[in-house]
Amino acid sequence: MAEAIRYRKERIDRGIKARTDTIYLLSSLRDMVYLFLPRFLPILLLLLLPFFVRGGYWEKVLFYSCMFALLALSWDFMASVGLVSLGQALFFGVGAYISGGLNYYLKMPIFLTIPIATLGGALFCTLLLFSVLRLRGVYFSMVTLILPLLFAHLIETLDILGGTHGLLSLTPFPGGYPAMYLAIIGVIVCLFGFRKLISEDFGLVLRGIKDDDRVVMAGGINIHWYKAQAIFIAGAVGCFAGALMTHYYQFVGRSVFALDFTVLPLAGAVLGGPGSFAGATIGTFILVPLSEALRALGGLRMALYGVILIGALVVLPEGLFHYIERRYHQFERDARV
């Protein structure tokens, strides 16, 4: 019996990829475009989008997408240290309540409340999570799942910070653009900043902690200090998003601790591909407008996120971004086995 000739897919880097990795990149315009287009196009798109959706409904959608993108980036950053959070709503809510509270009770202006909420909120979250930093894997996830719920119930039970009614009529942003550009620049800075950070020495330690924390410990590195720093950074991003949202809506209530602010960023990051930051951004920028377009479904939207999350986990576990990236850099061909 003749043995059947079997083929398998073989992936090979494109020539242009190999060239642009080195100094030869400078030799042709095409190579430069190949390298820089994927970086500049999204920035340009993000910066120009507010002009296209000026005023009205889709401006809100864009703002929303930026909020969730920030949360997804913050999730992704924690996940790349091995801290899988099931409660980004914690950061979001803490930031929202700090800026809302400062504005409501102390009448602080916006340009003070947002920085204070960002840094103070991050510090608060870091101290809060400091005692559970030792937990690994699913145990840490469970703590983060519970904490936002705990805060929402505490606010309701103690009737503090507006209780069930929330804090109303906070200072709005002057006009539409400042809020929008704060959000967009926030997304861009986080996206590229995180990508840079994770490839530095600092990021190397963080990824090491994710892969094998005991080896990093054996290397004489205090992993708890690194984890705390990572949570501070991720917390700052989440709190910043919360603070922006508070002033955008001029309202803060218990809903900031809701499951939405956990599930949607998570779904976005998983759909886009965790670990790359770009994936998280792409995922949320697909999901949020999609879910707005499907608003007619009402309560089913949450269910839809669930379906997308499961689908992404099963069908495309590497995520959209990694798939696109691979297609961009490599081609496939059949090779004889």
Added chain:
Amino acid sequence: MEILIYGITNSVTLALMAIGFSLTFGISGVPNFAHGAFYLLGGILTWIFINQLGIPYLFSAILSVIIVGLLGFGLYWGLMLRLRGLVVNEVIATLAAAIVIIEVLRYLGFSGFTYVLPEFIKGSVNIGKAWLDYQRIFLVGIGVGLIIFLYIFTHRTRVGLSFRAIAQNERTAISLGIDSDWTAALSMAFGSALAVVAGLAILPLGSIDTEVGYDILIYALAVGIVGGLESVPGIVLASFILGFCQILVATFFKAQWLTVVTLGAIVLILAVKPSGIFGKYKELEERV
């Protein structure tokens, strides 16, 4: 006296909610965060069978236990099998499945005063100053029965022992001839079925509200974590601690503190001793 009686019934209720979850997540290490969703689904299926298809109570109860059990099995076989080993992904996937089930049920409007399951026997009895309906007595009976069953099941039967085996060391279990996928799927099915049994005992006390799907998960998590996930005595002890705490808090403070106490207990235990009061196996796995 009232505190004692209400405390006991409340504790057994908590234990009932936690048993199925403990069996899957604690004892065989398969996180089933769709526990609350299955609890809810079981109740609603039973309601549909009784009120829309006219099937007698006992049969519809058994039928929904079986259906949800199969669903749990299917969830494992269809979905979790692809993610096996990536614990966090398993948690995310089951949580997503729970959200899908609960939100679809909410969308279909299965919530409110229309949806009431029948009590086993109506009526109530006075013990001292406490007022106790028969359903709660049954509930205590079922709870105690299930706990004893669970203990014997996991310590004396072949299947139960293999559940514990795959949680302790999956590779060794495989080398001893235990099919770990099959066992994990079975434990998922058992846990889901137990969730429905608990639902059938507890839900008649009030009307069905889709929100319980999330609440049950939290209570089950609380009991499981406080007591130590893999330990049956742990479940009993934890549900009594939490149950009495809740009753005491509700008596002396306000009823809203109930959830805060439960959630606080979870965070506290996870921060101090993540394997719970009785847990022992996973000291190395859970933290560094």
